[in-house]
Structures are given as C-alpha cells and as structure tokens.
Amino acid sequence: xxxxxxxxxxxxxxxxxxxxxxxxxxxxxxxxxxxxxxxxxxxxxxxxxxxxxxxxxxxxxxxxxxxxxxxxxxxxxxxxxxxxxxxxxxxxxxxxxxxxxxxxxxxxxxxxxxxxxxxxxxxxxxxxxxxxxxxxxxxxxxxxxxxxxxxxxxxxxxxxxxxxxxxxxxxxxxxxxxxxxxxxxxxxxxxxxxxxxxxxxxxxxxxxxxxxxxxxxxxxxxxxxxxxxxxxxxxxxxxxxxxxxxxxxxxxxxxxxxxxxxxxxxxxxxxxxxxxxxxxxxxxxxxxxxxxxxxxxxxxxxxxxxxxxxxxxxxxxxxxxxxxxxxxxxxxxxxxxxxxxxxxxxxxxxxxxxxxxxxxxxxxxxxxxxxxxxxxxxxxxxxxxxxxxxxxxxxxxxxxxxxxxxxxxxxxxxxx
Amino acid sequence: xxxxxxxxxxxxxxxxxxxxxxxxxxxxxxxxxxxxxxxxxxxxxxxxxxxxxxxxxxxxxxxxxxxxxxxxxxxxxxxxxxxxxxxxxxxxxxxxxxxxxxxxxxxxxxxxxxxxxxxxxxxxxxxxxxxxxxxxxxxxxxxxxxxxxxxxxxxxxxxxxxxxx
Numbered sequence: 001x002x003x004x005x006x007x008x009x010x011x012x013x014x015x016x017x018x019x020x021x022x023x024x025x026x027x028x029x030x031x032x033x034x035x036x037x038x039x040x041x042x043x044x045x046x047x048x049x050x051x052x053x054x055x056x057x058x059x060x061x062x063x064x065x066x067x068x069x070x071x072x073x074x075x076x077x078x079x080x081x082x083x084x085x086x087x088x089x090x091x092x093x094x095x096x097x098x099x100x101x102x103x104x105x106x107x108x109x110x111x112x113x114x115x116x117x118x119x120x121x122x123x124x125x126x127x128x129x130x131x132x133x134x135x136x137x138x139x140x141x142x143x144x145x146x147x148x149x150x151x152x153x154x155x156x157x158x159x160x161x162x163x164x165x166x167x168x169x170x171x172x173x174x175x176x177x178x179x180x181x182x183x184x185x186x187x188x189x190x191x192x193x194x195x196x197x198x199x200x201x202x203x204x205x206x207x208x209x210x211x212x213x214x215x216x217x218x219x220x221x222x223x224x225x226x227x228x229x230x231x232x233x234x235x236x237x238x239x240x241x242x243x244x245x246x247x248x249x250x251x252x253x254x255x256x257x258x259x260x261x262x263x264x265x266x267x268x269x270x271x272x273x274x275x276x277x278x279x280x281x282x283x284x285x286x287x288x289x290x291x292x293x294x295x296x297x298x299x300x301x302x303x304x305x306x307x308x309x310x311x312x313x314x315x316x317x318x319x320x321x322x323x324x325x326x327x328x329x330x331x332x333x334x335x336x337x338x339x340x341x342x343x344x345x346x347x348x349x350x351x352x353x354x355x356x357x358x359x360x361x362x363x364x365x366x367x368x369x370x371x372x373x374x375x376x377x378x379x380x381x382x383x384x385x386x387x388x389x390x391x392x393x394x395x396x397x398x399x400x401x402x403x404x405x406x407x408x409x410x411x412x413x414x415x416x
Numbered sequence: 417x418x419x420x421x422x423x424x425x426x427x428x429x430x431x432x433x434x435x436x437x438x439x440x441x442x443x444x445x446x447x448x449x450x451x452x453x454x455x456x457x458x459x460x461x462x463x464x465x466x467x468x469x470x471x472x473x474x475x476x477x478x479x480x481x482x483x484x485x486x487x488x489x490x491x492x493x494x495x496x497x498x499x500x501x502x503x504x505x506x507x508x509x510x511x512x513x514x515x516x517x518x519x520x521x522x523x524x525x526x527x528x529x530x531x532x533x534x535x536x537x538x539x540x541x542x543x544x545x546x547x548x549x550x551x552x553x554x555x556x557x558x559x560x561x562x563x564x565x566x567x568x569x570x571x572x573x574x575x576x577x578x579x580x581x
Contacts, residue, residue, distance in 0.1 A: 122506055190505065379433040
C-alpha cells in the first residue's frame with residue numbers, strides 16, 4: 001500500500017485497502033473558512049444536527065474575505081463566529097489571530113503525521129507535506145463530517161515521484177511543482193495521490209514541501225504525500241507531541257525528477273500547467289506582483305523575496321503587495337528586518353489574508369492588467385477582470401519581476 | 417427521471433472560477449449565484465439558457481476550487497444535467513451532494529454539438545441526441561453512489577435521514 005492507503009486503512013479500521021475501494025474513514029480534523037463554513041452551517045442546521053462530533057477536531061479559519069471586505073462578507077464571518085461559540089469550537093481563528101488556513105494549521109500544531117484531514121478548501125492537500133492524508137471537500141461534506149466525525153472516500157491510486165539531485169540557487173518548491181504540473185497536465189493526477197520520495201526530499205525545506213503539496217490539486221490529485229524525515233521532525237518538535245506514526249512505502253512505477261535541472265518557472269495564463277522556464281517568457285510587461293498565499297506566504301518565501309528586493313526599488317508602475325501568511329510569520333518578517341526591505345523598496349505589506357489570490361480583495365486587477373503572483377491558480381478572471389492575466393511564479397521570480405517591471409529571472413536581477 | 421433540453425457545449429478544463437467567480441462568493445443564495453453562472457466564459461449563456469437545458473463539456477469539468485457554490489450556480493441557472501468526458505473530483509462529489517445530475521460519457525462529450533436537442537434517462541444512463549439521431553451510454557455510478565443518490569444524498573448515506581429529517 002502507498003502511505004495514503006496505509007493511513008486510510010488505519011482510519012477505516014482495516015488491515016488493507018485497495019485503489020478503487022469505497023471506505024468510510026474517521027476524521028482527525030475538519031476545516032472550514034469564512035466562505036465555505038457558512039454554507040456548511042446552512043446544511044448542518046437544515047439536517048437538524050445539534051452536536052459536533054468533537055469540538056477539538058474542527059478548525060474554522062476566517063481568511064478569504066477578511067478583514068471583511070463588504071457587508072455580506074462581514075455577515076459570513078459573523079455566522080462563523082456564532083457557530084464557533086455555540087459549539088465551543090476551540091480552533092477558531094479570527095482577524096488578529098488568524099492566518100491563511102494552510103499556513104496556519106501546521107504552525108499551530110494541528111497537523112499530525114498519519115492523520116486523516118478534510119477541509120472545505122481545495123488546497124487542504126497542503127498537509128501532505130507533513131505526512132498526513134489531507135484532501136479538499138465541499139461544504140456539505142464538511143457539515144456531515146462535523147456532525148459524524150467520519151466520511152466516505154474512494155481509495156486513490158498513486159502517481160509516485162522520485163526526487164533526486166539538488167535544486168539550484170534560484171529554484172524552489174514552487175518551480176518544482178509548476179514544472180511537474182506542466183509535465184502531467186491539470187488532470188494528470190486526477191483521483192490519484194501524488195507521493196514523493198527519494199534523496200532529493202532532504203534538499204527541500206519544509207516550506208518547499210508545503211508549496212509542492214499545496215498545488216497537487218492543480219494536477220487534479222486527491223492528495224499529496226511526503227515521507228516524515230528529520231526536517232519534518234524538526235518542524236514538528238515543540239508543536240505537537242512526538243508520538244506520531246511514520247509510514248513507509250515502495251512504489252512500482254515512478255517518475256524521476258532531477259531537482260538540479262529545474263529552472264525558475266512561470267505558469268502563463270490561463271492554466272497552472274502552462275509552465276515555461278522564465279527565460280523563455282522574459283520581457284512580458286506587468287502591472288502588479290503579489291507575494292503571499294497558502295502556496296508561498298511563509299517565512300522562507302519572504303526571505304528570498306527580501307533578498308532580491310534588498311537595496312532596490314520596484315519598477316515604476318508596478319504595484320507590489322506582500323502578504324505574510326500568518327501573524328507569527330508577520331512578526332518574524334518584522335523582526336528579521338524584512339518588512340523594512342519591502343516598504344523601502346516600494347511594496348505594500350498587508351495583514352494575513354487570501355485576498356487577491358482568488359480575486360477577493362487587497363489587489364484586484366483591472367481590464368487587461370497583468371500580475372505575477374506566488375499564488376496557485378491563473379484561470380480566467382482569477383484575480384479580477386476577465387481580461388486580466390495572472391502569471392504564477394516563485395517568490396524569487398516575482399520579486400525580480402517587480403524590480404524589472406517585466407517577467408525576468410532572478411539570475412538577471414541578482415546574478416547567478 | 418429525465419432531463420430534456422438544448423445542449424450548451426464547452427471545452428476542457430471548465431474551472432470553478434468561470435463557473436462562479438469569487439467576487440460572488442460572499443453570498444450562498446442559489447438564485448443570486450445562478451444569475452452569474454459562466455458569465456466570464458460566455459456572457460450570452462444566461463440569456464440563452466432555458467430551464468431544463470444541459471451543459472456538455474470535455475475533460476476535467478469543474479476543476480479548481482472546492483466551492484460548492486459552483487454546482488449550486490449551475491443548478492440555479494436551470495441546468496438539468498452536466499455531461500462531461502471527465503469531472504474534477506471535488507466538483508463531482510459536490511454535484512452529487514447537492515443533487516445536480518452529472519453524467520460521465522466521453523463519447524457524448526465528443527459527439528454532442530452546441531445547440532443539439534438532448535434527452536437523458538437517468539435510470540439507464542442513456543443519452544439521446546435527438547438532433548443528430550445518436551444515442552450514448554454514460555458510465556454508471558459505483559453502486560455505493562447509486563444507493564446514495566437514490567437515498568437522497570450524502571446525509572441519507574450517513575444513515576441519519578430517519579433520525580433527523
């Protein structure tokens with residue numbers, strides 16, 4: 001069995017499960033945000049539920065349209081607040097103590113290797129970086145899981161990737177996953193787990209792994225999975241108790257990825273699979289840069305962006321918006337002097353929010369405008385007007401492009 | 417149970433951002449969501465679609481977000497059924513959960529043209545193209561999902577319907 005299959009088997013009370021089987025599995029954590037939780041609450045109440053299975057195993061994070069962008073969004077948040085209070089939901093994160101959900105939950109010690117997690121948000125697959133089974137579902141599924149503490153799954157087959165080599169100076173987890181999605185397509189992993197292994201894993205930081213796992217959904221995958229290694233243990237130390245299961249797996253059919261060959265990569269409009277090395281698309285003029293999101297809003301992302309921007313100014317006519325993903329990361333950014341670098345370079349620094357990533361607020365695009373974003377989707381109208389364009393990239397490429405005013409490799413701005 | 421109407425034919429990777437843009441996600445009112453269905457992909461869709469019409473698309477329909485607002489918007493726009501060569505997994509699950517009929521049929525997805533008059537019989541999964549005089553057979557749902565659909569959806573399948581509804 002793959003690691004995913006082993007975790008599902010354990011949660012279904014079974015010794016063995018096969019791809020394609022339908023099982024019912026116990027949930028260790030159910031997550032919702034300010035957009036998806038209100039719909040789940042509607043369903044929950046219509047069904048006449050009056051209890052949750054475990055108030056310690058539900059997380060509600062107000063991150064999408066917060067701090068609230070209009071009256072309707074404020075009403076959504078108010079509804080979540082009332083529900084959390086009524087059902088004594090411990091892990092309720094509101095403005096001032098929240099973060100973008102998929103950066104926040106690992107940081108807060110809510111993700112444990114070997115756990116079975118569902119979230120009413122497609123990027124819930126992020127937690128596979130910590131060796132948990134974690135997948136996105138809709139609001140009705142969330143309502144059912146909040147009540148019953150379990151849900152049904154079809155056991156997925158696998159796409160296994162062996163990572164070898166060492167990434168170059170300006171290549172990161174974002175470039176790896178964009179390259180990979182470019183290779184297999186936006187449905188290349190449909191219904192499957194994307195499981196990663198190999199000596200290259202140790203060359204990827206935890207933040208790189210979160211980025212890679214985060215975008216598994218963009219290849220159509222059910223979930224992503226990384227093995228637990230020293231880096232994982234180190235990340236988890238102090239956040240969770242050390243007694244968690246560690247799984248191992250062997251794969252019969254694998255795709256090899258040489259991390260050393262990965263170039264800084266950009267996904268052009270309007271699919272995450274429209275991936276090209278940035279050298280092939282340099283020179284495209286841009287209006288906005290967004291550095292943040294559940295994909296790339298963590299401290300190492302901000303550090304690399306600051307390294308590129310230090311002592312420079314962003315190009316005239318380019319709006320740069322930096323969004324640290326959680327309050328803790330925000331504070332760390334300030335304490336490390338990165339905030340000063342961003343502001344002095346002419347960037348806007350925001351409180352944690354999903355904001356512009358999904359076209360919510362905090363940086364919407366006008367007709368025909370182009371943004372380079374460290375986010376995860378670039379479908380038509382994703383960040384604003386239907387004729388606007390989003391180019392997906394790493395923080396290094398985004399920061400370099402901010403300086404140049406056009407798509408460019410960090411090597412050209414900072415040297416090799 | 418049947419669906420009958422005009423086919424609106426689109427291509428591959430019809431994503432949740434074009435099905436219902438995020439700027440409308442500050443509401444969950446089905447009627448309101450229905451009024452913005454597909455507006456960034458085809459601004460003429462809503463004015464031309466009549467209740468009972470069908471959406472037909474190729475691969476990976478509904479890719480992207482887990483937003484349940486997507487199948488809700490399609491259903492509220494009056495669409496009786498979505499036929500696609502393949503569905504993205506979260507959309508597939510959500511459509512079943514909210515009662516939007518969906519059928520997976522690569523042949524129908526390829527052969528049906530925009531404007532064809534279609535009749536679907538859900539019991540048998542038969543898709544009749546009355547305009548072209550062809551018939552296609554959709555992939556059956558796994559028995560578990562058939563039982564769930566017949567029982568009335570997700571909550572029924574959790575065995576809770578008798579207790580709570």
